[in-house]
Amino acid sequence: MANTIKVDIVSAEEEVWSGEGTMVFAPAEMGEIGIAPQHAPLLTRLKAGEVRVQQESGEEEFFFVSGGMLEVQGHLVTVLSDTALRAHDLDEAAALEAQRRAEQAMSDRSSEMDLAKAKAELIQAAAQLRAIQKLRGRGRG
Amino acid sequence: MAGAKEIRTKIKSIQNTQKITKAMQMVAASKMRRAQERMNQARPYAGKMRNVMAHLAQANLEYKHSYTKTREVKRVGFIVVSSDRGLCGGLNINLFRQVINAMTEWRDKGIDIDVTIIGSKGLGFFKRLGVNIVSEAAHLGDKPQLAELIGAMKIMMDAFTDGRIDRLFLAHNGFVTTMTQQPRVDQLIPVAASEPDERLEQHWDYLYEPDAREVVDALMMRYIESLIYRGVVENIACEMAARMVAMKSASDNAGSLIDELQLVYNKARQAAITQEISEIVGGAAAV
Numbered sequence: 359m360a361n362t363i364k365v366d367i368v369s370a371e372e373e374v375w376s377g378e379g380t381m382v383f384a385p386a387e388m389g390e391i392g393i394a395p396q397h398a399p400l401l402t403r404l405k406a407g408e409v410r411v412q413q414e415s416g417e418e419e420f421f422f423v424s425g426g427m428l429e430v431q432g433h434l435v436t437v438l439s440d441t442a443l444r445a446h447d448l449d450e451a452a453a454l455e456a457q458r459r460a461e462q463a464m465s466d467r468s469s470e471m472d473l474a475k476a477k478a479e480l481i482q483a484a485a486q487l488r489a490i491q492k493l494r495g496r497g498r499g
Numbered sequence: 500m501a502g503a504k505e506i507r508t509k510i511k512s513i514q515n516t517q518k519i520t521k522a523m524q525m526v527a528a529s530k531m532r533r534a535q536e537r538m539n540q541a542r543p544y545a546g547k548m549r550n551v552m553a554h555l556a557q558a559n560l561e562y563k564h565s566y567t568k569t570r571e572v573k574r575v576g577f578i579v580v581s582s583d584r585g586l587c588g589g590l591n592i593n594l595f596r597q598v599i600n601a602m603t604e605w606r607d608k609g610i611d612i613d614v615t616i617i618g619s620k621g622l623g624f625f626k627r628l629g630v631n632i633v634s635e636a637a638h639l640g641d642k643p644q645l646a647e648l649i650g651a652m653k654i655m656m657d658a659f660t661d662g663r664i665d666r667l668f669l670a671h672n673g674f675v676t677t678m679t680q681q682p683r684v685d686q687l688i689p690v691a692a693s694e695p696d697e698r699l700e701q702h703w704d705y706l707y708e709p710d711a712r713e714v715v716d717a718l719m720m721r722y723i724e725s726l727i728y729r730g731v732v733e734n735i736a737c738e739m740a741a742r743m744v745a746m747k748s749a750s751d752n753a754g755s756l757i758d759e760l761q762l763v764y765n766k767a768r769q770a771a772i773t774q775e776i777s778e779i780v781g782g783a784a785a786v
Contacts, residue, residue: 362645363675366549369676370645370725401555402708404718436547438721441645452650453657456634460615461620461678464632479627482510 363395366412369420369439374421379411382435384428393430398432409437503771506764510757517753524746530641531677531739537642537675539733545729548722552690555715558704562711564719565660568686575605575635576613576655576664578687580671580730581621582738583638588671588745590738594682598670602622602630602686602705611665615655617648617731633658643731645724652727656720659688671730672737678744680737739747 365382367374382393385407393400404426410421426439579598580590602612614630616622619637626632634654639647658664667688673681707714 362726366543366547368544370541370544370721371537373543383644386708389707398706399558399703400552400562400656400708401551401705401714401718403714426712427551427721429554434764436551438544438547439722449649449653453634453653454650456615456636456650457654459637460632464636474569 361395362414363393363397363435364433365435365437367409367423367437367439369426369441371441374437375411375419376440377411377413377419379413379435381412383410383412384437385409385423386428393435394434399432399436400428402428404428404437404439409439419490428460500530503764504759506767510760510764513753513757513760517638517757519744520749520753524743524750525665527746531736531743534641534732534736534739535674538729538736541725541729541732545725548725551718552722555705555718561669561713564715566719566723568688570662570665571611572608572665573603574611574613574664575666575668576601576615576658577684578615578617578652578655578667578669578671578727578730579621579625580727580734581616581618581624582734583640584738585620586745588737588743590680590741591624593669593680595621595624597682601668601670602636613658615651615656617651618734618755623666639731641735643728643735645728648728648731649724652724656688656723669727669730671734672741674733674736678739680741688728690719692721709725761777761778 362378362380363382364377365379366376371394380395384391384393387403387405390407391400391402398497406424407422409421411421411425415418421437421439423437423439425443426437428438429436577598579594581594585591605612612630613633614625616625616632616635617639619639622632622637624634634651636648636651655667657666659667666686668684669687670682670684673683676683705711705714
């Protein structure tokens with residue numbers, strides 16, 4: 359009889375653990391939940407905390423998650439663990455930082471770009487300018 | 500003898516270059532193996548995520564996430580993944596060419612483009628191209644962490660949610676084999692419909708905690724992020740493979756150049772000796 363449930367714990371960067379358990383405890387956002395085999399399909403967010411998996415041998419496995427998602431699908435528990443601390447403010451700050459860097463890169467031509475490239479561009483631009491002037495001169499003359 | 504000496508210094512300098520390219524080749528080879536491992540490690544998460552998304556597609560959900568809806572296109576976004584360092588053959592340029600082709604297609608339809616750049620090579624290139632770069636993430640190193648990408652990705656995903664862009668594409672190199680890398684431009688959002696899982700029964704739904712909307716939002720965000728992360732990791736494996744191949748051919752070229760120069764050097768040396776002997780013989784005959 360199915361008195362165990364398959365548990366997969368994965369993060370974006372690696373597979374953390376995979377095996378069978380008789381009971382899984384996880385820090386869901388609305389409070390700690392326990393999942394036994396044949397649990398109804400469930401999808402929930404996790405907050406930072408520990409996921410415990412009770413195994414048939416009576417041993418317990420502990421995993422720290424810094425948040426993530428948990429899916430229960432009858433025969434299978436999937437924990438999609440985050441690798442970074444996530445919070446709305448933190449994400450927002452990271453986004454602003456990325457935008458600021460892009461703006462800086464767009465405006466600041468000396469940093470980031472090597473001098474050689476800038477010089478090459480300057481030469482190209484000067485050549486173009488000369489060509490334009492020549493064309494104009496010819497147009498008038 | 501002056502010619503011979505010059506050739507000898509030339510050979511020395513090429514030998515030094517060859518040593519460097521050989522070392523770079525070996526470093527790239529070992530880094531490639533690690534990058535490939537990381538690529539494989541990221542696979543289970545993407546696979547599980549895809550399963551959950553497929554389940555979700557089949558669940559009788561009253562809430563449809565905006566990422567699943569196709570809108571009329573007024574503005575598109577590109578996330579371009581490039582390498583941080585050069586000396587990796589045509590890897591970046593091949594990708595950029597493909598991106599530019601895709602961009603031109605949209606431009607011809609009168610549609611504007613926003614770009615997010617990952618990797619400093621792309622930043623330099625697209626800056627000169629004069630496209631509108633809205634966010635960037637560079638200098639990620641060989642072990643990129645998802646945390647470093649969150650900011651750059653969020654800008655684009657928010658742009659879609661707010662309706663500033665109507666399509667989002669991811670451009671990166673796909674790792675086929677060590678010798679071949681495939682530049683690809685894939686559509687990220689709206690997400691393609693997932694294949695329904697045949698094993699599941701019809702007409703059911705998840706229990707959602709706290710509620711469907713929040714859970715699906717969080718899930719969708721992580722799904723897109725995992726796709727982008729996978730692209731970044733794969734691109735690094737490609738970069739290392741491309742560098743290894745480029746450095747190998749550089750070492751080989753240096754080797755053949757040395758062989759040629761060695762031949763020229765030997766000839767020059769032989770000529771000098773012959774000349775000396777004939778001078779001595781000539782001198783002796785004159786005495």
